[in-house]
Amino acid sequence: MRPTGSSAARGLAILGLALAGGVGPETCAGAQQAAPGIVRLALLPQWAVQQHRGNGGSLLEAIDGGVVDRTVFAWQRGVLQRQALVWKPIRLLPDPEASALGGRGRFSLVAVRPPVGRAAWTEVEISRPAPQADDVLLLEIGGERNTVSQVLETLLMAEPARGLTQVPLARTALISGAGVPVVPAPFEQPLPPTMAQRFREDGGMGLLVVRSPLWDIRNGAVTASGPADTVPLGGGDWREGDRVFLRIAGAMLERGSPGLVLGWKDRTLKPDPDTEFPRRSALPFPLVR
Amino acid sequence: MKRALALLVGGVLILGSALAAHAQAPTVTFGGQMRVYGFAFDNVTDFRDSEGGTFRDSNSFYFQRWRLFTNVESADKKAKVVWGIEVGDITWGSGGGASGAEWRGCPGSVQAPGTPSVTIPPPPGSPPGTPPTVATVTPGAVGSGVRTGPSSGGCLGADGVNVETKHAYLWFDTGQWLPGSSITLGIQSIVFMSGPLGGFFDEDGPAIKVNMKFDPVDVEVWAAKLGEGARPNADDTDMYVARIGMNATKDIRVTLEGMLVDEKSLAGFNLGDTFWVGATVGAKIGDIQLDGAVVYGQRSFARAVTAGPGNPFDESGFGAFLEARLPVGPLSVLAMGWYTTGDDTVGPANCVPGAPATCDSNTPGSARTLTKDSDKLPVPESGASWFGGGAPYIAEWLLGNSSLGAPGIGQVHYADPSGTYGVGASASYALTPAFSVGGGAAWVGATDQQGPYGDWLFEIDAGATYRFNPNLVFNLFAGYMIPDSNDEAWAVAFRTQYSF
Numbered sequence: 001m002r003p004t005g006s007s008a009a010r011g012l013a014i015l016g017l018a019l020a021g022g023v024g025p026e027t028c029a030g031a032q033q034a035a036p037g038i039v040r041l042a043l044l045p046q047w048a049v050q051q052h053r054g055n056g057g058s059l060l061e062a063i064d065g066g067v068v069d070r071t072v073f074a075w076q077r078g079v080l081q082r083q084a085l086v087w088k089p090i091r092l093l094p095d096p097e098a099s100a101l102g103g104r105g106r107f108s109l110v111a112v113r114p115p116v117g118r119a120a121w122t123e124v125e126i127s128r129p130a131p132q133a134d135d136v137l138l139l140e141i142g143g144e145r146n147t148v149s150q151v152l153e154t155l156l157m158a159e160p161a162r163g164l165t166q167v168p169l170a171r172t173a174l175i176s177g178a179g180v181p182v183v184p185a186p187f188e189q190p191l192p193p194t195m196a197q198r199f200r201e202d203g204g205m206g207l208l209v210v211r212s213p214l215w216d217i218r219n220g221a222v223t224a225s226g227p228a229d230t231v232p233l234g235g236g237d238w239r240e241g242d243r244v245f246l247r248i249a250g251a252m253l254e255r256g257s258p259g260l261v262l263g264w265k266d267r268t269l270k271p272d273p274d275t276e277f278p279r280r281s282a283l284p285f286p287l288v289r
Numbered sequence: 290m291k292r293a294l295a296l297l298v299g300g301v302l303i304l305g306s307a308l309a310a311h312a313q314a315p316t317v318t319f320g321g322q323m324r325v326y327g328f329a330f331d332n333v334t335d336f337r338d339s340e341g342g343t344f345r346d347s348n349s350f351y352f353q354r355w356r357l358f359t360n361v362e363s364a365d366k367k368a369k370v371v372w373g374i375e376v377g378d379i380t381w382g383s384g385g386g387a388s389g390a391e392w393r394g395c396p397g398s399v400q401a402p403g404t405p406s407v408t409i410p411p412p413p414g415s416p417p418g419t420p421p422t423v424a425t426v427t428p429g430a431v432g433s434g435v436r437t438g439p440s441s442g443g444c445l446g447a448d449g450v451n452v453e454t455k456h457a458y459l460w461f462d463t464g465q466w467l468p469g470s471s472i473t474l475g476i477q478s479i480v481f482m483s484g485p486l487g488g489f490f491d492e493d494g495p496a497i498k499v500n501m502k503f504d505p506v507d508v509e510v511w512a513a514k515l516g517e518g519a520r521p522n523a524d525d526t527d528m529y530v531a532r533i534g535m536n537a538t539k540d541i542r543v544t545l546e547g548m549l550v551d552e553k554s555l556a557g558f559n560l561g562d563t564f565w566v567g568a569t570v571g572a573k574i575g576d577i578q579l580d581g582a583v584v585y586g587q588r589s590f591a592r593a594v595t596a597g598p599g600n601p602f603d604e605s606g607f608g609a610f611l612e613a614r615l616p617v618g619p620l621s622v623l624a625m626g627w628y629t630t631g632d633d634t635v636g637p638a639n640c641v642p643g644a645p646a647t648c649d650s651n652t653p654g655s656a657r658t659l660t661k662d663s664d665k666l667p668v669p670e671s672g673a674s675w676f677g678g679g680a681p682y683i684a685e686w687l688l689g690n691s692s693l694g695a696p697g698i699g700q701v702h703y704a705d706p707s708g709t710y711g712v713g714a715s716a717s718y719a720l721t722p723a724f725s726v727g728g729g730a731a732w733v734g735a736t737d738q739q740g741p742y743g744d745w746l747f748e749i750d751a752g753a754t755y756r757f758n759p760n761l762v763f764n765l766f767a768g769y770m771i772p773d774s775n776d777e778a779w780a781v782a783f784r785t786q787y788s789f
């Protein structure tokens with residue numbers, strides 16, 4: 001079972017810091033350092049998004065102050081079960097990965113503050129040791145191997161006075177559609193520089209979703225928490241989680257970027273029919289009456 | 290001299306540093322599943338109540354399966370090898386054990402349940418088309434000391450010598466030669482026409498597979514060796530598959546696929562006699578996910594002795610399904626319909642006319658014979674077609690328990706499901722993020738010749754799924770079947786599955 005409360009907070013903070021590649025020295029930078037910026041993320045199971053379908057207001061209320069330490073049933077809107085909140089690694093892209101995708105300047109990850117109390121927001125605190133006007137931050141969310149919550153299904157943006165607005169996702173296609181591109185790229189490998197052009201600008205930030213180059217079937221399965229994607233081929237690739245890349249200008253970070261709500265659903269391995277199991281009907285005698 | 294020495298030292302240092310850079314250790318990761326099942330059922334194989342010692346298919350038992358996949362990936366992530374091993378399926382109280390003779394009723398592995406006979410291939414040099422010999426296995430000694438072989442070690446003491454190799458293959462990224470491409474060599478998953486219901490053909494086998502992804506188009510081609518006969522090439526069987534997939538729009542994906550089998554071991558066979566071609570489409574319209582597929586297949590079978598000499602007969606037909614998944618309030622609803630062609634001389638489960646029909650789904654495909662050409666959609670192997678498993682809560686006990694990983698418990702229809710049509714609908718309700726319940730109903734009809742249930746069967750299913758944690762899931766599942774003829778059937782099962 002997942003740890004909750006203070007131990008969860010400590011765990012995620014450690015995870016976030018551990019993943020902040022090459023940022024140590026900058027944290028002690030001098031007087032020029034700008035005020036830290038905060039990126040707010042709500043990492044939810046898609047089940048919670050479905051639970052509040054048609055009522056974005058109550059979902060936002062739930063994210064802002066509805067996290068509870070008990071079981072939440074589907075008909076109970078405005079609350080989120082803490083144990084169901086999704087955990088994802090969060091990484092500040094170091095150079096040369098960041099610069100290849102349009103990143104500029106120096107950033108350091110000060111802290112990742114997981115949801116505590118009643119709010120479901122994970123706060124990623126970023127500082128700029130030597131701020132420049134053209135600084136651009138690159139953050140990566142996800143990219144872990146997992147048996148649940150691998151697939152980004154819903155992306156919502158929380159802006160002051162606008163509430164939650166859905167940002168569509170768009171798989172690469174012959175006739176491309178509007179939305180944040182979902183592009184295939186090998187797991188655990190830096191993105192090629194050509195991906196820098198694929199980010200979609202929305203709410204003052206660039207967004208890109210990267211999925212392992214699997215042939216997956218959308219909503220081809222049902223798990224304990226509802227519809228899930230399925231992969232027809234064996235091996236372990238089905239566990240590879242999506243990666244969400246955020247590109248945020250330093251100035252935007254300072255002003256306060258919109259909060260992002262990420263709804264994650266499961267991906268399963270489609271079991272192959274296996275006739276190895278003995279055909280008991282072929283027995284010339286009954287084993288058990 | 291000094292200059293030459295300096296150059297040499299410099300060269301060694303450069304070479305040494307280069308070697309050090311390339312000497313990083315590969316990364317080893319593991320994945321797999323451990324499953325434990327329990328089943329209890331009555332009449333699901335013959336739809337007949339017991340009568341004077343016959344039609345006895347009331348049963349209850351447990352079995353388990355352990356699969357471990359070891360991935361060894363090079364430091365540059367451009368190559369890896371995968372070894373997948375399987376221990377199982379071990380039926381509890383079967384397959385012998387170190388202390389298996391302490392109590393009666395523990396059969397040794399030479400008499401594993403359900404394998405009362407073995408098929409012996411024709412000896413080398415036999416004329417093409419010589420059928421295999423089927424021999425009855427003499428029941429083995431009670432348990433102790435007889436615990437070597439697949440699925441062994443289910444009795445007291447366990448200690449079965451029972452590890453099988455499921456997968457063993459090499460993968461490497463050929464992107465440096467052709468961007469977006471990779472090659473897989475070895476014993477691996479081979480799938481033809483996959484969809485939400487599974488693959489029309491879904492197996493593991495030795496193959497060479499080439500994948501190319503030129504987003505939004507992807508191409509997969511593979512060749513598998515199904516039979517390396519006794520003669521050089523003249524009696525081999527090879528399978529060739531190609532798939533072209535394309536994301537037409539962000540919400541529509543289509544594929545065109547073909548599978549050609551060169552079964553040279555069948556006397557009178559010509560290349561092109563056995564093939565399947567088809568297309569799949571997946572589309573998301575609003576909240577509705579639509580999936581469909583159509584396939585046409587033709588397969589050559591040897592002539593029955595009664596049909597006299599001549600070329601093989603062909604079985605050829607088509608099949609299609611359409612499935613819709615949509616949210617309705619808090620429910621996830623699934624509705625589907627399918628049709629596969631049948632024939633008046635052979636029906637699902639290889640049933641032939643009679644009162645009642647005589648069914649024989651245990652005869653392997655290559656050993657089947659025909660008395661004339663058939664219009665039934667041929668299946669490439671036992672359990673193939675999309676309906677060797679079915680969809681969640683839709684005729685699962687007839688079609689093979691997709692919700693439980695499609696284990697099949699001896700349902701004759703599961704082995705040979707074409708020659709049917711049907712409709713079904715189901716709904717699941719995730720009460721909490723970790724617990725859901727569901728149920729469904731389906732009506733299955735025999736397209737032409739009757740199945741083991743007569744002309745039709747109605748089935749209702751219900752179940753519950755609980756996720757204990759991200760790795761461990763419990764399923765409870767039950768069904769009730771009402772056949773057109775003969776007697777009703779019921780079944781209940783649980784599954785515990787740990788995935789990692």
